[in-house]
Amino acid sequence: MNVKQDNLPSERFTDDQINAVIRNAIENGARRYIQGCESRVDDFVRWHYSFQGSLGIHAHAVGWDVIRVPINIIWSLVNIILAFVGMLAGLARLKKLRAWINQIPPGLETDMDRQISWLVVTELLQLPHEHGGKRSEHDALMEEIVKDPSLRLLLDKKLDAFVALSKQPDFEKRLKAKLGEYGATRTASADLAGNAVLLVTSKIATGQAAFGTLGAGTAASAALAHSIAASNFWLGSAIGSYYYALVPVAVSLRLLIAVTALIAVVLALISTFIGILTDPLQAKLGIHQRRLRKLIAAVKDDLLGAESNFELREKYIGRLFDLIDVLTTVGRKM
Template identity: 35%
Template sequence: MPELSPDTDAALIAAARAYFAERRARVPGFVRERFGLRGTLRLHRHALGWDILKAPLNVMLSPVLILSRLAAWGAGRAGAPRIARWLASRRILLPTAVARATERAIVVDLLELPWDGPGRASERDALARAILANPTLARLVATRREAGAVSARALSDYGGTRSAVAEMTTALGTIGAGAVAFQSLTPGMVSFAPGLAAVLAQQAAIAAFPLGGLLGSAWYGVFPAVVSPWLTAGLTLGLVALGALVAAFAGVIADPVQAALGLHRRRLNRLIDAMEDAFTGEGRRGFAAREHYLARLLDLSDAGLAAIRLLTP
């Protein structure tokens, strides 16, 4: 790694900070254009394809992602930085077309850097212009060899947050549906399925009552129909698959809401902070994908409520 004088190093860092400050100034306009209703509809056109299959798989892989990140943190605390870096660099989630389109938009339109992925490269290169305006900035890039890898990992983790937010959006939908239909808390399809199975079993029993539907309603109002465990299991599997499918397009609703609440803006600023630290600091301020942990908490509460209802007579 080339050695730099303190004065030169300070100049390089100042030039890099100016570049990232310009990126932060572009965030509000970028969010309005890309994550408003029109922008997210354009973005989710990419979901019409293999994303429909990848979305359910990413739901199942999300716990593995959390475990790998926790293991990386533990290895770092235990004094094993190489293992920590290896674990942190693993890409667990399958890359979806929507996530790639989001990453491309961030790189090309927000960071104004050339896009090396699929598609046409941008002619705009803000970093190249900054280097030309201040050639010493090129030496900063040369002395921060791992900064590019750290930034790419942060960008990948940012793209992965979309699957977690989609899961949470679906969970909020089931909570609302459970509150209206069953007057109970249903933070996921697993806890929603038993209530739906009970309704279907009740309606089927009333329809099959030999003395007619009116007397059947009265009878099963006093003696509720027995719910088959096979019906509950089948509905659970079907609803989980449906929820994962819906998650592929949940961003159409989630993106405008997050934009209005400022969540997209704050998340992008955290991403830029992590990239800036990779180039100007010690690389310790990584991008934390907190949404995955919130999604897993919803999964645990969903499974816990379902277990309590199954065990409660």
């Protein structure tokens, strides 16, 4: 609805006209704002997901993130189960159960997640944000809204109404949830890359491809037990190697746990920092750009009052490796 100005002072607008002016200003300003965000995606990816930019982001992972990242990787397995239960709850119309599941966080927030959120909110979305003693007051959305000429006639006397209508309820909460989803996808991508490295190295080292920590730990502990048994064989290690090629060596539970735990620690370190290499590759392939544009589209839906659904299904791909790893390991034991 467009309101004719006719050079009338704001007092001569009716309440309906005032609300229409404010809503039009918000909707038109939000659309211009979203266009501005979309125009910044390529530059944002070029600045922060190049090798040098990714190196700067991953510098924030030095510290407690080395503990948080493996916990998030393990927790993501639980998230798959919760997502499946949530889907069943939706089909069964158990709204309270589904709402409760949706409120469960995707994992621990890492220092690297906080840095990425700071960059996304302050540079890409250009919204006010506070983090770690830093605060940005720049509000590109408000700047676009107040450009509306009809709104300028109302600002002096109707500012309170304008502020109430321009701030969407729970917008900040929904934005934080979307940033959490974006961070969970980055964790899954790093985990997937780490599993790919493990798959190749396990094949080279043990001759047996492992899709995850359990498979790699089983294969490595078996190879180590074989090596120890052969070296201690009473007729010498050469004959021992042939002997134990025919006679399986029993792997102790202690050795299996120790080797698997060591591989898990190494894999966690790789997954934490492998983004330094994979971020530039994903930027080159346009993966980062696609995710950020999905995020902006979801923010647009929130601003315009439409139903938004921001779920990046890439986060489940890494979990497929873990499921395959468990099934493969169990299959070899049967």
